Amino acid sequence: MECSQVYDSVKDYYGKLLDDRNNQTCVTLGSEVSKTVREAVAAIHEEVTSKFDGCGLVIPEKLKEMKILDLGSGSGRDTFILSKLIGPEGHITGIDITEEMVAISTKFINYHRKKFGYKEANTDFVQGYIEKLREAGLKENYYDVIISNGVINLTPDKRAVLKEAYTVLKEGGEIHFRDVYADRELDCSVRKDKELWNECLSGTLYWKDLVRMAVEVGFSRPFLVSAATFVVNKEDFQRKLGDARFASVTYRLFKLPSDTDFAPAQVTYKGGIPDHEEEFKFDVKHTFKKGNAVTVTGAVAVSLKYSRFSDEFVFKPVPTDVNGTDGHKTTPDEVDLENPFDYLDKQPENGKKAEAS
Ligand SMILES: C[S@@+](CC[C@H](N)C(=O)[O-])C[C@H]1O[C@@H](n2cnc3c(N)ncnc32)[C@H](O)[C@@H]1O
Known part of the structure; x- marks a missing residue:
């Protein structure tokens, strides 16, 4: 057609x-x-x-x-x-x-x-x-x-x-x-x-x-x-x-933002999203429990940091050579x-x- x-x-x-x-x-x-x-x-x-x-x-x-x-x-x-x-x-x-x-x-x-x-x-x-x-x-x-x-x-x-x-x-x-x-x-x-x-x-x-x-x-x-x-x-x-x-x-x-640095970060959910106070399911891979610090890829970190969810998390940098977690550097097109x-x-x-x- x-x-x-x-x-x-x-x-x-x-x-x-x-x-x-x-x-x-x-x-x-x-x-x-x-x-x-x-x-x-x-x-x-x-x-x-x-x-x-x-x-x-x-x-x-x-x-x-x-x-x-x-x-x-x-x-x-x-x-x-x-x-x-x-x-x-x-x-x-x-x-x-x-x-x-x-x-x-x-x-x-x-x-x-x-x-x-x-x-x-x-x-x-x-x-x-x-x-x-x-x-x-x-x-x-x-x-x-x-x-x-x-x-x-x-x-x-x-x-x-x-x-x-x-x-x-x-x-x-x-x-x-x-x-x-x-x-x-x-x-x-x-x-x-x-x-x-x-x-x-x-x-x-x-x-x-x-x-x-x-x-x-x-x-x-x-x-x-x-x-x-x-x-x-x-x-x-x-x-x-x-x-x-x-x-x-x-x-x-x-x-x-186009000039974002996609560095991984340690993020801790503060529990402030109404109806999701105990945990926030961001996607099928990430359910953030209140008070638990987790290391996430740069793609997840910047999506949280620059969106309306920014105030809901505490962000801390992590070394880029972290092993055994998903703390590697990622860009949007890195799969x-x-x-x-x-x-x-x-x-x-x-x-x-x-x-x-
Ligand atoms: C499957 S229905 C879903 C409607 C609504 N989201 C819902 O959940 O009931 C698809 C709707 O998309 C509209 N639609 C399809 N192509 C569109 C287009 N190119 N621009 C705007 N609306 C479109 C149709 O008119 C129809 O109302």
Whole structure:
């Protein structure tokens, strides 16, 4: 499909989907979800929730008073959950290409403003392309956090999305997003299949391409936050896709100062992030327990030091010749990458948390 055909097809598909969508498949909350988040999820209007079309929750930590952007906000479920979590002093904008999606999410702004007891709404929605955020009127170097749930696979120009996201994020800002990835480059015939595209399958990136693109655009290396097997149930889809495997993966990437020295550091979590007082799970490799000093790579150290997590840690330099830990010097493109498929293979319980298409 040509790019313009992809956009028309996506708008048509998601516009119509609203009529009959009642998605309850991916909304089960795991035991690790905090009371604050559960309450926020429970407060969302049922019509918005029933038209949710992402997978799982995309909720980074420490959101109070943040300025947030939701790429491909759909009916607005995640946007409104975050509207609650950022509080009245924060602000969240959702952007979506599909007119009907923007209309339905906008319809519920006032409902959630009242529900959360806010004098002014802290949410808005704009219609636009996530590949052209500035053309849609969004400001450069402005957002603290960008989230997205099940959207980037649908765009024909993933690099443009990452580039624009980088431009509108503040220095130290984070893009935290969940999407479907493949364990390989998909065949051209699969890529051109309209039905597979709209079902979030044929537009998926090979996970290594995401890592490469992110670093080329200027982001930190992507940190793997969580992954679940994405099961393809339909037989005709399976036939077309052959042996390819898919996973629904959450990554976090940071916009770091360009002149950063990526030296390793000893970091100690102070326990100040609400709902994560005892420990803070940064990614699948790093769960920081309150008061425990750990040596981390330069990539992790600078991501903590220049982001909103900076005040939550005590940082100490370590000698660069430390042995037996991951205290070696790393740069964003130096690979210590987590393959989500290897990760899943090593985590049988994650395989059970499969998400189906
Ligand atoms: C799978 S749905 C996910 C919606 C929402 N994030 C959720 O979790 O319910 C994908 C959404 O992305 C939007 N979308 C797809 N391509 C887009 C693009 N290039 N720019 C903006 N929005 C896009 C679609 O209109 C649709 O609402």
